[in-house]
Amino acid sequence: MSYPYIKAAKEPFDAIVVGSGVTGGWAAKELTEKGLKTLMVERGQAVEHRKDYIGEGVKAWEMPQRGLLEANTIDTEFYIQKKCYAFNAATQQFFGNDREYPYQQEKPFDWIRGNALGGKSLLWHRQSYRLSEMDFSANAKDGHGADWPIRYKDLEGWYSYVEKHVGISGSKENLAVLPDSEFLPAFEFNQVEKSVKARIEKHYKDRKMIMGRCAHLSKPSAEHLAQGRGQCMARNECQKGCSFGAYFSTQSSTLPAAMKTGHLKIATDSVVHSVIYDDKQNRVTGVRVIDSETLEVREYYAKVVFLCASTLGTTQIMLNSKSEAFPTGLANSSGALGHYLMDHIYGVGATAQVEGFHDSYYKGRRPTGIYIPRFRNVAKQEMDYVRGYAFAGSAQRDSWQTLANSGLYGKSLKDKIRAAGDWSFYLGGQGEMLPHYDNHVRLHETKVDKWGVPQLVMSCEHRSNEKKMIADMGESAAEILQAAGLKNVQAHVNPRPPGLAIHEVGTARMGADPETSVLNGFNQSHDIPNLFVTDGSSFASSACQNPSLTFMALTARACDYAAQQLAAGKL
Structure with missing residues (x-):
């Protein structure tokens, strides 16, 4: 199926979607x-399913320069993106170029950006968890941030709706803190993980170790096969692109569905400069774009606009869409636009050695690991900080790469390489960050990018609550591994600056009060009825779960509402 690309468009559309x-x-x-x-509308280059996955199935030693990028290229063009786990020679074409997309760090923030059709759906780690009732009510309960205008029951059916299409592997656990999804079969624990799971759950009554829930077709349904997708082969090379369509991405799933309708057009290499606003009608009428290659300015028009350009991408567009009615940014009568930026606490955990199990190994390269759902401040407020965190991790055997600094050589090195290494276990925490007004982004007064769009200035940091959580997270990770009887337990408390968890949310938040929030409970602008924002910028709090599944459910729900409102003549 050929992709329906366009440049100029004479006729208006019913809807424009910014971001892919x-x-x-x-x-x-x-x-x-x-x-x-x-x-x-996508600012990056075209990427077609299967055809443009140039690194898929290619071994590192078969890549140019054996998969290594030139240091000069990395240091001058990808100096932020190189920090992402998914960045390498086979995937760099999917990432934003830091030299072309500069931003200012008033306080450290690593902004990881996709720059291709499919966006970060090609690069994400595919962990998929629902938020719980506790998460949606947390702001109202402890007073941090604006109350979410929705509750779990409002999104429960939409979670099920998107999960059936996406395909989420996992196990039913009946945990109030982590609601079950519509599951395909879960991936299997290896023998060490089974043993550690039993020990942890015997020692702790409030902690359960489950298999990580991920957007992979462990056993495709008829609906997935009809999408042209196939079973996950457990190659764990997902970010290179997957011709099987075994993991969820725009290319493998939602884009083919949209193309089948015959109602979709795609404009790639189109940098959205701003949203066009008609103050007489109080409606947005389209978007103004700059061709990323020719710098030609074009305009597209529609009855409704959905901003889905990522948390900070969307906020940058809105801040730059100024008018007499909205001098500080589009739909910003509340003054909340750009504020309450959050990202998950990342870089804290523990490692340990596992004795024995030398006769055990694991089959394939499973695309997910283990998960310990949140257990802090659940039944009651027990800590000197609010909210909580979860752990992800896995058990694995040391590979030949660990021998690089072993001091061995000759026959002894060869013999060691041929033998499987010892087992180790890792836990990495992911903690909730509170919404704080001063954690924000704004437009730089003079600096612009190559397309003339003002650069973002990042000002975001961990505050008292996060710092207390970080300390406890490291201690409890080590405590859990010690309780499981593992050896040489070492805590790692090296929290990364916000950004590198790549779960940034909150800068155009939802809320019931138009004076303190940008969007209502249907992701619709309080100020402008035909403007919708459904990416992470809409979050009122971050919870501690990976957010992408909630992005999807919110988007499907908002689209249903927008279509109804449009049909009723209210937009």
């Missing part, structure tokens, strides 16, 4: 399936 990642793909699917003629 997890939320943009879902918005395009839902709106086109409801009969709306839709334009998807």
Whole structure:
């Protein structure tokens, strides 16, 4: 199926979707399936499923320069992106170029950006968890941040809706803190993980170790096969692109669905400069874009606009869409736009050695690990900080790479390489960050990028609550591994600056009060009825779960609402 690319467009569309990642793909699917003629606008290059996965299945030693990028290229063009786990020679074409997309760090912030059709849906780690009732009510309960205008029951059915299409592998656990999804079979624990799981759950009544829930087709349903997707082969090379379509991405799932309707057009290499606003009608009428290659300015028009350009990408567009009615940014009568930036606490955990199990190994390269759901401040407020964290991790045997500094050589090195290494176990924490007004982004007064778009200034840091959580997270990770009887337990408390968890949320938050929030409970602008924002910028709090599944559910729900409102003549 050929992709329906366009440049100029004479006729207006029913809907414009800015961005093509997890939320943009879902918005395009839902709106086109409801009969709306839709334009998807993507600032990056075209990437076609299967055809453009140039590194897929290619061994490192078969890549140019054996998979190594030139140091000069990394240091001058990808000096931020290189910090991402998914960045390498086979994937760098999917990432934003830091030299071309500069931003200012008033306080350290690592902004990881996709720059291709499919966005970060090509690069994400695919961990998929629902938020719980506790998460949606946390702001109201402890007074940090604006109350979410929705609760779990409002999103429960939409979670199920998107999960059936996406395909989430996992196990039913009946945990209030982590609601179950519509599951495909879970991936299996290895023998060490089974042993550690039993020891942890015997020692702790409030901690359970489960298999990580991920957007992989462990056993495709008829719906998935109809999408042209196949079973996960456990190659764990997902970020290179997956021709099987075994993990969820825009290319493998939502984009083909939208294309089947015949209602979709795609404009790639189109940098959205701003949203066009008509103050007489109090409606957005389209978007103004700059061709990333020719710098030609184009405008596209539509009845409704969905901003799905990522948390900070969307906020940058809104801040730059100024008018007499909105001098500080589009739909910003509340003054909340750009504020309450959050990202998960990342870089804290523990490692340990596991004795024995030398006759055990694992089959394949499972694309997920173990997960210990949140256990802090659940039944009651027990700590000197609010909210909580979860752990991810895995058990693995040391590989030949660990011998690089062993001091061995000759026959002894060869013999050691041929033997499987010892077992180790890792836990890495992911903690909630509170919404704080001073954690924000804004436009730089003079500095712009190559397209003339003002650069973002990042000002975000961990505050008292996060610092207390970080300390406890390291201690409890080590305590859990010690309780499981593991040896040489070492805590690692090296929290990364915000950004590198790549779960940034909150800068155009939802809320019931138009004076303190940008969006209502349907991700609709309080100020402008035909403007919707469904990416992470809409979050009122971060919870501690990976956010992408909630992005999808919110987007599907907002599209349903927008289509109804449009049909009723209210937009």
